[in-house]
Amino acid sequence: MPLRRLRAGLRRPPGIPGPLAVGLSALLAAMLLALGVAPGLGRLQGAAPQPVPIRALMPAPLADAVAGPVARFNAKNPGVRLEVIRGPLDTEAISDLAISSLLLGEAPFDLLLVDVSWLAKYVAAGWFTPLDGWFGPEVLAAMEPGARLGNSIGDHLWRMPLTGDTGLLYWRTDLMDRPPRDxxxxxxxxxxxxxxxxxxxxxxxxxxxxxxxxxxxxxxxxAFGARWWDGASGATALDSPEAVAAASWLDGLLRHGVSPASVAGFTENDALQMFAAGEAAFLRNWPYAWREIEKADGPIRGKVGVTTVVAAPGRQAGGTLGTWGLSLIRGSPHPEEAVTAIRWLTGETVQRQLALEQGYAPTWSRLYDDPELQRQAPLLVVQRAALQHPEPRPLTAAYAQLSDLLTRQVNGMLTGQEAPAAAMASAQRQSLQVLRSMVGTPAAAGTGP
Amino acid sequence: MKLSGAKALLMLPALLLLVAVFLYPLLRYGWLSGHASSVLTGLRPVPNGGANWQRLIEDVRFWKDAGQTLRFAFCSVALELAGGLGVALLLHQPLRGRGTLRALTLLPWALPTTVMALGWRWILNDPHGPLNAALRSLGAPSYGFLTTPATTWFFAVLADVWKTMPFVALLLLAGLQSIPADLEETLRLEGASRIQILRRLTLPLLVPYLSLALLFRLAQALGVFDLIQVLTGGGPGGSTESLSLYAYLNAMRFLDFGYAATVMLATFLLLAVLLGVGWLLLRRARIARTTGGPA
Structure with missing residues (x-):
């Protein structure tokens, strides 16, 4: 019977011979002693004070991009040890990760690289410390107009932008003489x-x-003269005739075969891969895509032009603002050292390197004026033009909900579940419902930060 | 059965554990669902007089997700039970290399769901995935498996069946092995066919194992989260979103804890009622069988 054998096994005395047991306990005692004494010994010998640890959580691509600058920062500042935590690649995944730790109270990081679309939510949740004490209003004034947006809420500065990225239009120079105007x-x-x-x-x-x-x-x-968010009334305006026209245009791209039906399942990378394989004339993407195309030895290398996104005839176009910036977590034990790190990482030296090596758009106007950088980073002219009229996403703490609602409806439209007018009317109705229930009264919906 | 003092005392630790991990969260959800607690209230709970429940009743998305979750759970669990039974019967046969086969069958069950879902997402990718490459090599155009609601739903079910059928099969295999071989032998000697043996002997004796697998799998499938989150993200157009995913989005992405608690609690009530009804039906069926048929 197995059970009886088990019991017998348990009753058998432990099989470690005497001398070995003595040796083992001696070793254990020595280890414990060493653990207890070692720190004291270090103090006795007058070792240098431990550097202040500063941790920053960033999405993996940006964490890798700043690895060099972080090493230089640590070499220059022996009193601080800056450490970058490599978060997930997906923007939403990293926000979920950050929120999980912030909800628990003591986040294991001092700095968070914040996407422009998260800021209102995080500020409303009370997770950041304003940066006004360290950065005056003149700081933002030295940046391109678009880069200044999405960093301040109320009267406070909550984020120092590290990149000035916007949506751009990629086109094939081997297939046409000039990019489309509308x-x-x-x-x-x-x-x-x-x-x-x-x-x-x-x-x-x-x-x-x-x-x-x-x-x-x-x-x-x-591009069609519609607005998602009316900041003045604090409500959405997704069922306007212009908004329906915009949705219809997007829907028509699929129905008329200008875009493949598979676009309804595309992320940035899916679209980039297909464009890089030479299968399309135009691509909507962020600045990083240009370096990716030029780095890979694909069929369209050297045949790609980049320009600002286009609007319907007679309308003002604007690329979506997709900037990243560093915010200081409330409750960080070392705010001074953390701000030193912010200063360095968002400074001109690091931004210049990011522009050269990764193609990220700088925020500082001075970098755009630099003829040397202009020569080495040909995208700079377009990036600057795009930063003159960028389109921010709705700056409200309820943005995540509104965005989730809209993408759900629009993706439903793209996959043939709903007509454009019905999809937009439904998005509008549900948006107002959400805004009402989150604060109680419709009038108060816009008074969020 | 009467509980003596000693017995009650022995049960106390388990009871305390249940209260801590089950009753307390439930009560907490109940309390939170009566409050607005979102970014717009600074994450502080503010009583909102049942507004969350009113919103839930009017929330088209909640009811649509509820329907989708039920459909997903019933279809995948039904397929898993049927497929699992087949696999278990097969693995019960005295085949050569049976041990290896059993181990191989368990592989999908051993894979983390996230990894498995990423694999499926890649297989179904339009246009770069292997399935579409196969289609194109046959001269057919590539197909948007994950951008068509019907096929997306189908593959979500398929992925779930593929992964959890081994679990059901293993459970049923254990059941099969508990059936004395001489019973089957006797029936065979008396001239019963294979089908008759299956219907009259094997299946009735497997019922406890089948109902156990059913309850386990139903509870799990009704709370499906990771597979949907990774494979479809709830898309296209929200057509595969499950209740758990909706609750998660409310809490972790929208920071709307009052409503997230309401969704969780409503989901729990819905599932409790469902599983309760299922359990009652099973019990009635069992009583009916042991007493020789319903009145």
Missing amino acids: TDELVAISRDLQRRGKVPWGYLWQGRQYEGLSCVMVEVLQ
């Missing part, structure tokens, strides 16, 4: 190229049900 031209050129068999597809963008689709929507709404 949405009509974009479609016309696409269809002409498709008809002549030059490319299977015209325009690639991000249509999966996720935050990237909201970025696309911000641009398309702006």
Whole structure:
């Protein structure tokens, strides 16, 4: 019987022979002694004070991009030890991770690299310390207009921007002489190229049900003169005729075959891979995509132009503001040292390097004026132009909900579950419902930070 | 059964544990669901007079997700039970290399769901995934498996069945092995066919194992989260969103804890009622069988 054997085994005396047991206990005692004594010995010998640890949580690509500057910072500041925690790649995943630790009270990091779309929510939750004490109003004045947006809420500065990225339009220099000037031209050129068999597809963008689709929507709404968020009334305006026209245009791209149906499942990378394989004339993406295309030895290397996004004829175009910046976590035990790290990481030296090596758009106007950098980073001119009229996402603490709602409806439209007018009307109705229930009264919905 | 003092005392630690991990969170959810607690209240709970429950009743998304969750759970659990039974019967046969086969069957169950879901997402990728590559090599155009609601739902079920069928099979295999071989032998000697043996002997004796697998799997499938989150993110157009995913989004992404608690509690009540009804039905069926049929 197994059970009886088990019991017998338990009753058997432990099989460690005497001498070995003595040796083991001696070793254990020595280890414990060493653990207790070692720190004291260090103090006796007058070892240098431990550097102040500062931890920053960043999405993996940016964490890798700043690895060099972080090492230089630590070499220059022996009193501080800056450590970057490599978070997940996906923007939403890293926000979920940060929120999980912030909700528990003591976050294991002092700095958080914050996407522009999170700021209102985090500030409303009371998780950040304002930076006004360290950075005066003149700091933002030295930046490009678009880079100044989305850092201040109320009268306080909550975030120092590290990148000035906006949505951009990529086009094929081997297929056309100049980029399209408006949405009509974009479609016309696409269809002409498709008809002549030059490319299977015209325009690639991000249509999966996720935050990237909201970025696309911000641009398309702006391109047709619609507004997602009316800051004055604190409400959404998604059922306006202009907004429906914007949604219809996007829907038409799929229905008329300018964009493949698979766009409805595309993230940035899916769209980039297909464009880099030479299968389309246009791509909507962030600045990093240009370096990716030029680095890879693909069929369209050296045949790609970059320009600002386009609007409907007679409308003002604006690329979605997608900037990242550093915020100071409330309750960080070492705010002074943390701000030193912010100063260095968001400073001109590091931004210059990020622009050269990764293609991230700088925020400082002085960098855009630098002829040397202009020569080495050809995207700079376009990035600066895009930063003159960028489109921020709704600056409200309820943004995550509104964005989730809109992408759900629009993705439903793209996958043929709903017509554009119905999808937008539904998004509008649900948005107002959410705003009402979060604060109680509709009038108070806009008084969030 | 009467509880003596000693017995009650022995049960106390388990009871305390249940209260701590089960009753307390439930009561806390109940309390929180009567409050607004979101970024707009600075994460402080403010009583809102049942506004959360009113919102829940009017929330099209909650009811749509409830329907989707039930549909997902019933379809995948039904397939898992049927498939699991088949696999268990197969593995019960005296085959050569049976041990290896049993170990192989367990592989999908051993994989982390997230990894498995990422794998499926890649297989179904349009246009780069292997499934679409196969389609194109046959001359067909590539297909948006994850951008068409019907196929997305189908593959979500398929992925779940693929992963958890081994669990059901293992459970049923244990059941099969508990059936004395001489019973089967006797029936065979008396001239019963394989189908008759399965219907009259194997299945009735497997009922406790089947109902155990059913309850386990139903409870798990109704709370499905990671598979959906990774494979579809709830898309396309929210057509695969489950109740757990909706509750998670409310809490972790929207920081709307009052409403998230309401969604969780409503989901719990819904599932409790469902599992309760299922349990009653099973019990009635068992009583009916042991007493020789319903009145």
